[in-house]
Amino acid sequence: MQSAPAIQKLLDELERLPGIGPKSAQRVAYFILNQDKGQALRLADAIREVKDTVRFCSRCFNYAQDELCEICASPRRDTRMICVVSEPRDIPPIERTGAFDGLYHVLGGALSPMDGVGPEDLRIAELMARLGAEEVDEVVLATNPNIEGETTAAYLARLIKPLGVTVTRPASGLPVGGDLEFADEVTLGRAIEGRREV
Ligand SMILES: [Zn+2]
Numbered sequence: 001m002q003s004a005p006a007i008q009k010l011l012d013e014l015e016r017l018p019g020i021g022p023k024s025a026q027r028v029a030y031f032i033l034n035q036d037k038g039q040a041l042r043l044a045d046a047i048r049e050v051k052d053t054v055r056f057c058s059r060c061f062n063y064a065q066d067e068l069c070e071i072c073a074s075p076r077r078d079t080r081m082i083c084v085v086s087e088p089r090d091i092p093p094i095e096r097t098g099a100f101d102g103l104y105h106v107l108g109g110a111l112s113p114m115d116g117v118g119p120e121d122l123r124i125a126e127l128m129a130r131l132g133a134e135e136v137d138e139v140v141l142a143t144n145p146n147i148e149g150e151t152t153a154a155y156l157a158r159l160i161k162p163l164g165v166t167v168t169r170p171a172s173g174l175p176v177g178g179d180l181e182f183a184d185e186v187t188l189g190r191a192i193e194g195r196r197e198v
Pocket of ligand 1: 057072
């Protein structure tokens with residue numbers, strides 16, 4: 001079906017979003033067309049605002065609107081524990097479990113020799129600097145349970161253990177090759193509570 005050029009442009013953009021196929025794109029586009037202008041532009045403004053104001057936390061590299069993210073800035077977090085994740089999107093599922101109240105460190109990816117991603121491409125030097133400067137008892141390696149995540153966890157364990165810091169990994173029970181992002185809360189909470197020293 002041929003749409004008016006402006007509508008086609010919106011459809012093209014919507015179809016680029018994860019999980020949105022042509023049918024969903026069409027549903028969303030016609031929903032937006034049907035909304036009054038103020039309502040529809042709130043979505044456009046929200047997108048503009050996150051792109052203008054959100055940056056990386058200077059301590060853990062989670063998304064933040066200030067120098068520090070909400071988690072690093074909170075006085076209620078246990079600063080002696082750091083949970084290492086690949087991406088900022090891995091943090092909300094872990095937070096929802098309520099099983100972890102320490103701080104995080106976002107690597108910005110996972111080691112993947114096949115794709116040319118080496119240690120220097122991740123925020124590993126920044127993690128090591130934190131372990132040198134902060135008093136940390138335990139590092140939880142919560143990289144995804146797939147090949148890249150396991151490789152990254154093994155690499156970090158070798159690097160961190162000589163510092164005398166306890167290194168743990170969430171217990172198995174997560175779907176193999178699954179992303180933390182999609183793990184259900186109960187399974188993920190149990191995996192974190194049952195974490196084992198590596
Ligand atoms: Zn932070």
